[in-house]
Amino acid sequence: MEKTVLHIERAASVLKLLGDKTRLTMAGLLFHRECCVCEFVEVFNMSQPSISQHLRKLRDAGVVRERRKGQWVFYSLNQESEAYPLIETLITHVPDQKEKLDVLERKRMICD
Amino acid sequence: MEKTVLHIERAASVLKLLGDKTRLTMAGLLFHRECCVCEFVEVFNMSQPSISQHLRKLRDAGVVRERRKGQWVFYSLNQESEAYPLIETLITHVPDQKEKLDVLERKRMICD
DNA sequence: TCATTATATAAGCATATGCTTATATGCGCA
DNA sequence: TGCGCATATAAGCATATGCTTATATAATGA
Numbered sequence: 021m022e023k024t025v026l027h028i029e030r031a032a033s034v035l036k037l038l039g040d041k042t043r044l045t046m047a048g049l050l051f052h053r054e055c056c057v058c059e060f061v062e063v064f065n066m067s068q069p070s071i072s073q074h075l076r077k078l079r080d081a082g083v084v085r086e087r088r089k090g091q092w093v094f095y096s097l098n099q100e101s102e103a104y105p106l107i108e109t110l111i112t113h114v115p116d117q118k119e120k121l122d123v124l125e126r127k128r129m130i131c132d
Numbered sequence: 133m134e135k136t137v138l139h140i141e142r143a144a145s146v147l148k149l150l151g152d153k154t155r156l157t158m159a160g161l162l163f164h165r166e167c168c169v170c171e172f173v174e175v176f177n178m179s180q181p182s183i184s185q186h187l188r189k190l191r192d193a194g195v196v197r198e199r200r201k202g203q204w205v206f207y208s209l210n211q212e213s214e215a216y217p218l219i220e221t222l223i224t225h226v227p228d229q230k231e232k233l234d235v236l237e238r239k240r241m242i243c244d
Numbered sequence: 245t246c247a248t249t250a251t252a253t254a255a256g257c258a259t260a261t262g263c264t265t266a267t268a269t270g271c272g273c274a
Numbered sequence: 275t276g277c278g279c280a281t282a283t284a285a286g287c288a289t290a291t292g293c294t295t296a297t298a299t300a301a302t303g304a
Contacts, residue, residue, distance in 0.1 A: 032151055070292070072251060203271050
């Protein structure tokens, strides 16, 4: 696992960003694969605008990328971010979120 | 470096705690050695109560321990915390804070 | 072109956060 | 005992955060 040193302000802001259960879980999901907004809406017990706002914060920080595919928008971890190595490390200290993806796949979302 | 997996809520709250420039820097300092409150007051451009409040948050979360020595109070990273491995990892992604300690030592604080 | 679906943005609101100043507490020492 | 220094707590305040509902925008397909 690569290691990079970030400015203290940048590191603090990334930690603050992921210091939210919803966004940290999102990162854990994205660590496995790209996810569609509609999948996040399915996973979290939260309104669609709230999901959208969390994703926007992650995107504004350069932590995730978005890709539109028809009416759907997919998000993925931005591996080019200088914060990626830190984020990768963080995720290994958090329970694997793969189970939630398995549940999703059984639900056969239409976005794929 | 040991690795532990924390509950997602616990991990998020630790990240949130360290997602503040002042507290993240404090952790970086404490990674080198125990520090006295008066040293933090010297390092940060901030009132003494503000320092005290940051330290209290770190202590309430079990991240640091306090030790009274006469009129001074020393804080150290709590290596027994289940969050310690995570914190240790985070710190390696942040610039070394040793320089600030060197400056302090040249100032010959009276607390030692 | 229009209805439908997916997503984003706007606005409002309750609560959290981080600072300040003022004051309280704890300890050492005359 | 009482003063002085170090630290903690209380109270007040401005700003940030995270949610909600309402509405706007974007893409699809009849």
